[in-house]
Amino acid sequence: MTVDLDKxxxxxxxxxxxxxxxxxANKLGVGIIKHKLGxxxxxxxxxxxxxxxxxxVSPPGEGFLPRDTARHHRNxxxxxxKKALSVAGVKGTDLDCICFTQGPGMxxxxxxxxxxxxxxxxxxxxxxxxxNHCVGHIExxxxxxxxxxxxxxxxxxxxTQVIAYSKQRYRIFGETLDIAVGNCLDRFxxxxxxxxxxAPGYNIEQMAKKGKHYVPLPYTVKGMDLSMSGxxxxxxxxxxxxxxxxxxxKAVDEETGELITPEDxxxxxxxxxxxxxxxxxxRALAHVQSNQVLIVGGVGSNERLQExxxxxxxxxxxxxxxxxxERFCIDNGIMIAHAGLLxxxxxxxxxxxxxxxTQRFRTDEVFVEWRDD
Amino acid sequence: MTDRLVDEAxxxxxxxxxxxxxxGAEALVFKTNxxxxxxxxQDESSYIIKYRPRKPYRHPKIDKSITKSRTIGEVKFMFxxxxxxxxxxxxxxxxxxxxxxxxxxxxxxxxxxxESTLKNWLWYLxxxxxxxxxxxxxxxxxxxxxxxxDLHLNDMIHGDLTSSNIMxxxxxxxxxxxxxxxxxxxxxxxAVDLYVLERxxxxxxxxxxxxxxxxxxxxxxxxxxxxxxxxxxxxxFVEIIKRLEDVRLRGRKRSMIG
Ligand SMILES: Nc1ncnc2c1ncn2[C@@H]1O[C@H](COP(=O)(O)OP(=O)(O)O)[C@@H](O)[C@H]1O
Ligand SMILES: [Mg+2]
Numbered sequence: 001m002t003v004d005l006d007k008x009x010x011x012x013x014x015x016x017x018x019x020x021x022x023x024x025a026n027k028l029g030v031g032i033i034k035h036k037l038g039x040x041x042x043x044x045x046x047x048x049x050x051x052x053x054x055x056x057v058s059p060p061g062e063g064f065l066p067r068d069t070a071r072h073h074r075n076x077x078x079x080x081x082k083k084a085l086s087v088a089g090v091k092g093t094d095l096d097c098i099c100f101t102q103g104p105g106m107x108x109x110x111x112x113x114x115x116x117x118x119x120x121x122x123x124x125x126x127x128x129x130x131x132n133h134c135v136g137h138i139e140x141x142x143x144x145x146x147x148x149x150x151x152x153x154x155x156x157x158x159x160t161q162v163i164a165y166s167k168q169r170y171r172i173f174g175e176t177l178d179i180a181v182g183n184c185l186d187r188f189x190x191x192x193x194x195x196x197x198x199a200p201g202y203n204i205e206q207m208a209k210k211g212k213h214y215v216p217l218p219y220t221v222k223g224m225d226l227s228m229s230g231x232x233x234x235x236x237x238x239x240x241x242x243x244x245x246x247x248x249x250k251a252v253d254e255e256t257g258e259l260i261t262p263e264d265x266x267x268x269x270x271x272x273x274x275x276x277x278x279x280x281x282x283r284a285l286a287h288v289q290s291n292q293v294l295i296v297g298g299v300g301s302n303e304r305l306q307e308x309x310x311x312x313x314x315x316x317x318x319x320x321x322x323x324x325x326e327r328f329c330i331d332n333g334i335m336i337a338h339a340g341l342l343x344x345x346x347x348x349x350x351x352x353x354x355x356x357x358t359q360r361f362r363t364d365e366v367f368v369e370w371r372d373d
Numbered sequence: 374m375t376d377r378l379v380d381e382a383x384x385x386x387x388x389x390x391x392x393x394x395x396x397g398a399e400a401l402v403f404k405t406n407x408x409x410x411x412x413x414x415q416d417e418s419s420y421i422i423k424y425r426p427r428k429p430y431r432h433p434k435i436d437k438s439i440t441k442s443r444t445i446g447e448v449k450f451m452f453x454x455x456x457x458x459x460x461x462x463x464x465x466x467x468x469x470x471x472x473x474x475x476x477x478x479x480x481x482x483x484x485x486x487x488e489s490t491l492k493n494w495l496w497y498l499x500x501x502x503x504x505x506x507x508x509x510x511x512x513x514x515x516x517x518x519x520x521x522x523d524l525h526l527n528d529m530i531h532g533d534l535t536s537s538n539i540m541x542x543x544x545x546x547x548x549x550x551x552x553x554x555x556x557x558x559x560x561x562x563x564a565v566d567l568y569v570l571e572r573x574x575x576x577x578x579x580x581x582x583x584x585x586x587x588x589x590x591x592x593x594x595x596x597x598x599x600x601x602x603x604x605x606x607x608x609x610f611v612e613i614i615k616r617l618e619d620v621r622l623r624g625r626k627r628s629m630i631g
Contacts, residue, residue, distance in 0.1 A: 164576070166576070166579055167579055167580070169579070171575070171576040171579065172572075172576065173572075173573075173576050177565075214432050214434050214435070216434070216438070219435065219438075219439065221553065222532060222533075222553065222565065222569060223532065223533045223534065223535065223553065223569035223572075223573065224569075224572075224573070225569065225572075271431070271432045271435060272435065275428075275430070275431040275432070275435050278430050278431070279398075279399070279428075282398055282399070283398035283399070285398075286395075286396065286397050286398040286537075287398070287535065287537060287573075287577065288577075307430075308430040308431070309430070310430075311428075311429045311430035312428070312430045314375070314429075315375050315377065315378055315426070315428075315429070316375070316396065317375060317396075
C-alpha cells in the first residue's frame with residue numbers, strides 16, 4: 001500500500017504549485033515547484049518552475065552575523081519573490097500554499113523571512129506550511145536523484161548528520177559531537193583570510209587541489225559520531241605559526257623537509273575531515289544494510305568529498321552515490337517548496353499561531369507522513 | 374562485498390579456506406576452521422578472521438596509521454578484557470601490518486540463518502515472532518547492561534557500542550569490535566559510550582528502544598551495586614548517569630545553523 005497524496009486535491013485541478021522561502025543562514029532562496037497529481041515517480045517528476053537565490057557575503061576574515069544577515073534577507077525578499085513569480089510565469093492566486101523554513105537555523109534571519117511568508121499567506125489567502133530545513137534537503141535530494149531509500153549524509157555550515165529513513169522518520173544515526181563540518185571549514189578559512197566569495201568552502205577546495213603534503217591531524221570518530229573541534233584547534237595553531245612574524249618554528253614535511261604551505265593545510269584538513277565523514281557514512285551503511293548514499297547540504301558540492309564517497313561505495317556490492325549540483329545542495333527555496341508541498345498534500349498545514357520559527361528543530365521530529373515504506 | 378576485496382584477502386590468507394560472514398563498517402569478517410599455526414586434525418573449533426582492508430578513499434598516510442592503530446588497539450583491548458574476565462572472543466593471532474586478527478568464533482546461527490548479534494536477534498524477534506518485550510528479552514538486555522557496567526568499572530571504553538557489536542552466545546552476551554576502544558576513568562567518557570549505544574538502539578530498534586534502553590541501564594546499574602567493586606562504584610554510577618543527561622541535552626541543544 002502506498003500513501004494517497006491526493007486526499008486534499010482541489011476538484012478539477014490536476015496539479016499543485018507551491019512557493020518556498022528559505023533564509024535560515026546567509027542564503028535567501030525563493031523556489032516555485034509543481035507536482036502533478038499522483039505519486040512522484042520517474043515518469044511523474046516534480047517540476048522546478050523557479051529557483052532563485054541571493055547570498056549575503058561577508059568580508060574576508062569575518063563570519064556572517066545574524067543581524068546583518070537578517071537585514072540582507074529583508075532587503076531582498078520582495079524582489080526575489082517577484083522575480084521567482086515572473087520566471088515561473090505564475091500569479092499568487094495560482095499557488096496552493098506558501099512554504100517556509102521553520103528551523104533549524106539562525107533566529108533573526110529565519111524570523112525576517114517568515115514575516116514575508118505570513119504576509120503572502122494573508123494577501124493571497126493561502127495556507128502556510130512550516131518546513132524542517134534538513135528534511136527539505138533530504139526530500140529535494142531524493143527527488144532530483146530519484147534515489148529510493150539512501151543513507152543520507154547531510155553536511156552544511158551548521159549541520160553534520162548521517163541519516164537513514166525508518167518508519168516515517170528520518171533518523172539520525174550519527175552526527176557531530178561539537179562543530180559542523182562547514183563551520184570548521186569556514187572558521188579555518190577565516191584564520192587564513194581566505195575570501196568568503198563565492199563561499200569559503202569553495203575556495204578551500206580550490207586551494208586543496210594544489211596541496212602536496214599531508215600534515216597529520218587528529219582523527220576522531222566515536223561510533224557513528226565524530227568530533228571536529230580538536231582538528232580545528234590543531235590546524236589553526238599550525239596556521240598561526242605559519243603567519244607569525246617572529247619566524248617561530250614553521251611546520252615542514254617529514255619526508256621532504258619542504259615548508260608546509262597554506263595549500264597543504266587546506267588539503268590536509270579536507271582529507272582528514274572527509275575521511276571521517278566517509279567512514280561514519282560507511283558505518284551507517286553497514287548498520288542498516290544499505291548500499292546507496294545521498295549527499296546533501298552545501299559541503300556536498302565539494303568534488304573531493306563526492307569522489308571519496310564514490311571510492312568507498314565501489315567496494316560495497318551494488319553501491320552507488322547520489323549527489324546534486326549547487327543549485328540544489330546549497331540552501332535554496334525550491335527544496336522548501338518541495339518538502340512543504342509533500343506535507344501539504346498530506347494535510348500538514350501550519351496554522352498562523354504555530355508559525356514561530358525555532359533555531360533548534362531536529363530532523364527526527366518531523367512526521368514523514370508522505371512515505372510509508 | 375566486492376571481488377576485489379575478496380581477492381585481496383585470499384592473497385593475504387593463502388591456503389586458508391574461509392566463508393564470508395560480513396562486510397561490516399570497516400572490516401571484512403571471515404569464518405574458518407583452520408587454526409593459524411597449529412595443525413590439529415582433531416580440532417573442530419571455528420575461528421573468525423577480521424581483516425581491515427586498505428580504504429582507497431583515504432590518503433595512504435591516514436589509512437596506514439588508522440589500520441595499524443585500530444588493529445593493535447583492538448588486540449590489546451581483547452587481551453585486557455580476557456584478563457579482567459569480561460566476555461569477548463579470545464585473540465588467536467595477529468598481523469598488524471596487514472590489518473588481520475584471528476580470534477575465537479562465538480555465537481550461533483539464528484533460525485533465520487544470521488549470526489547471533491544482539492541486533493539480528495532483536496530484529497528476528499521484532500519481525501518474525503512479534504514478541505519483543507518478553508521476559509527473555511528483558512533478561513538478555515539486563516545481562517548486556519551488566520557486561521557494559523563491568524567494562525566501565527575496569528575503566529575501559531568500547532567506543533562503538535551498537536547492537537551489532539554485541540554477540541549473544543550460549544554462555545551469555547559478549548562484546549566484539551574494539552577498533553575504537555580506549556581507556557578512561559572519566560564519567561564523561563563512560564557517559565558518551567552509553568549515549569552512543571542509546572542512540573544506536575533508538576535508530577535501529579525504534580519501536581522498542583525505550584524499553585531496551587531502560588533494561589540496559591538497569592543491568593548497568595546492577596553491575597555498579599553488586600559489590601564486586603569498591604564502594605565507590607555506586608557513587609560513580611550516579612555521576613555517570615548525571616553526565617549522560619548532560620550529554621543527551623548537549624545533543625538536543627546543539628545549535629544547528631544552515
Ligand atoms: N568473534 C566473532 N564470532 C562470531 N562472529 C563475529 C565475531 N567477530 C565478528 N563477528 C561477526 O562479524 C560482524 C562484524 O564484525 P566487527 O568486529 O563488528 O567488524 P566491523 O568493524 O566491520 O563492524 C559482527 O557484527 C558479527 O556478526
Ligand atoms: Mg561492528
